[in-house]
Amino acid sequence: xxxxxxxxxxxKSKKTGVAGLLxxxxxxxxxTLHIIIVIPLYIFVSxxxxxxLIPGLxxxxxxxxxxxxxxxxxxxxxxxxGIVLFFFISGFSAMFIVPLVNFxxxxxxxxxxxxxxxxxxxxxxxxxxxxxxxxxxxxxxxTPSPFLNWFYKAMGMRLGEGAVIxxxxxxxxxxxxxxxxxxxxxxxxxVAHYGQSGYLVLAPVIxxxxxxxxxxxxxxxxxxxxxxxxxxxxxxxxxxxxxxENETWGGVPAKKIDLRSLTEKPLSSVK
Numbered sequence: 001x002x003x004x005x006x007x008x009x010x011x012k013s014k015k016t017g018v019a020g021l022l023x024x025x026x027x028x029x030x031x032t033l034h035i036i037i038v039i040p041l042y043i044f045v046s047x048x049x050x051x052x053l054i055p056g057l058x059x060x061x062x063x064x065x066x067x068x069x070x071x072x073x074x075x076x077x078x079x080x081x082g083i084v085l086f087f088f089i090s091g092f093s094a095m096f097i098v099p100l101v102n103f104x105x106x107x108x109x110x111x112x113x114x115x116x117x118x119x120x121x122x123x124x125x126x127x128x129x130x131x132x133x134x135x136x137x138x139x140x141x142x143t144p145s146p147f148l149n150w151f152y153k154a155m156g157m158r159l160g161e162g163a164v165i166x167x168x169x170x171x172x173x174x175x176x177x178x179x180x181x182x183x184x185x186x187x188x189x190x191v192a193h194y195g196q197s198g199y200l201v202l203a204p205v206i207x208x209x210x211x212x213x214x215x216x217x218x219x220x221x222x223x224x225x226x227x228x229x230x231x232x233x234x235x236x237x238x239x240x241x242x243x244x245e246n247e248t249w250g251g252v253p254a255k256k257i258d259l260r261s262l263t264e265k266p267l268s269s270v271k
Contacts (some may be wrong), residue, residue, distance in 0.1 A: 011115065019119060027117045034063030037122070039266045045133060048101055052094035052133075056086035091138035095147065102130050108156050109192075110172040112202045121200050124193065128171050131155060139168040152176075161207060175202060179209030181229060189220045203239065214250075232257065 002218035014024035026033050063082040067075040102173065112120050117234050142148050144166040153159050156174025162181040167188045170176070175192035184190070190213075192205045207213070211225050222240040225231065228242050232250030243249055247259035248257045 004253045010089050013118075015119070023117070023119055026119075026122075027115070032119060041126070041129065045129070045168055048097060048130075049094065049133065052135045053086075054092050055093050056089040058087065060086055088141070091134075091141065092147070094134055094138060095142075095151050095154075098130050098134055099151065102127060102155060102179055106130065109172055109202055111175070111204060115198065116195075117201050118200075120202075124200070124202060126170070127155075127174065131171065131173065135170075137170050172202065172205075175221075177204065179207060179211065181210050182207050183212045185213055185215040185217065187215060188213045188219070192221045194221045196239075201239070204261065208225045208245070 003157065011027070013020045014150075015023055015029070022148040024116070039212075060082050063078055066222065067078050070078070097170055100144060102228065106123060109124055109127055110120075112124075123221055139148060139151070142151075144164050148165055148168075152165065152170070152173050158177040160178055160180035160182065163178045163184075164182070165178075165184045166186045167184050167190075169187055169189040171190070172192035176190060178184070193200065193202050195201070201221055205219055205221065206224045207219070208227035208229070209224055210228040212230045214231055214235065215236050217231050218236045219225075219231075220237060220239045220241075223237045223242070224246030225237075226247070228246045230248045231237065231243070231254060232248065235250045235254040236252045237249070238241070238253045248259055249255060250257045
C-alpha cells in the first residue's frame with residue numbers, strides 16, 4: 001500500500017455517532033476487526049447453506065430407508081440418483097434463499113466512492129459474498145437459462161425482456177442494468193466497481209437494449225453502452241467508458257472499430 005493509500009484508509013471517519021466510532025475502529029484495527037467480522041460471516045453463511053440443504057437431505061433420508069429392503073444394485077442406483085438430485089435440489093433452494101437473505105440484511109448497493117475500510121465497503125463485501133456462494137457452486141449449471149436471469153433479478157439486477165446471460169463472472173448485480181435483448185457472451189466479466197488510489201469506487205454499469213457483449217469481454221464500473229452496439233470478444237471497457245449507439249468496439253482497451261476493417265484483417269489483429 002502506498003503512502004497515499006495508507007493515509008486515505010487511516011483518515012478519521014466523517015460519520016458521526018456510532019457509525020463514526022465503528023468506522024474509526026475499523027481503520028485503526030484492520031486485521032483484528034477483519035477476523036472478528038469474517039468469522040461470524042462464515043457461520044452465517046454456513047447456516048444459509050444448511051437451510052438450503054434441508055430439502056435434498058430429506059430426500060436422501062427417505063431414499064435410504066425406502067431402499068433398505070431392495071437388492072444391493074437397485075439400492076445403489078436409487079441412492080446414486082438421489083445424490084445427484086440432492087445437488088440440484090440444494091442448488092435451486094439456495095437460489096431462492098440467498099436473494100431473500102440479501103434483501104433482508106443487505107439490500108441494494110448505491111453508487112459510492114470512499115476508503116476501503118468503510119461501512120459501505122462492508123455492505124458491498126456482503127452483497128458479493130452472498131452472490132459468490134452460488135457463483136462458485138451452482139450457477140454454472142443453469143447458465144444460460146431463465147433460472148439464471150431470475151436469480152440476478154432477485155439479487156437486484158435490472159434486466160430487460162429477452163436478455164441472454166451466458167456468464168457467471170458477474171459482481172455487484174444490484175448496480176447493473178441490462179436492456180431488452182442484450183446478449184452477454186460466455187465468460188464475459190461485468191463488475192460495477194474498481195479500485196483507484198486507495199479508494200473503492202462503486203459505479204453503475206448500464207448496457208442498452210440490443211447490445212452484444214462478446215466472449216471473455218471485461219466491462220468495468222461506470223461503463224455505459226448505447227443500444228445496438230457490439231463489443232468484440234476479449235475487449236476491455238475501462239471505468240467510465242461510454243460507447244455511443246450502433247457502434248462496434250474492440251481491443252484492450254476497447255475503442256471504436258471501423259466495420260470495413262473486419263473484412264480486411266482477422267479479428268485477432270484488431271487493437
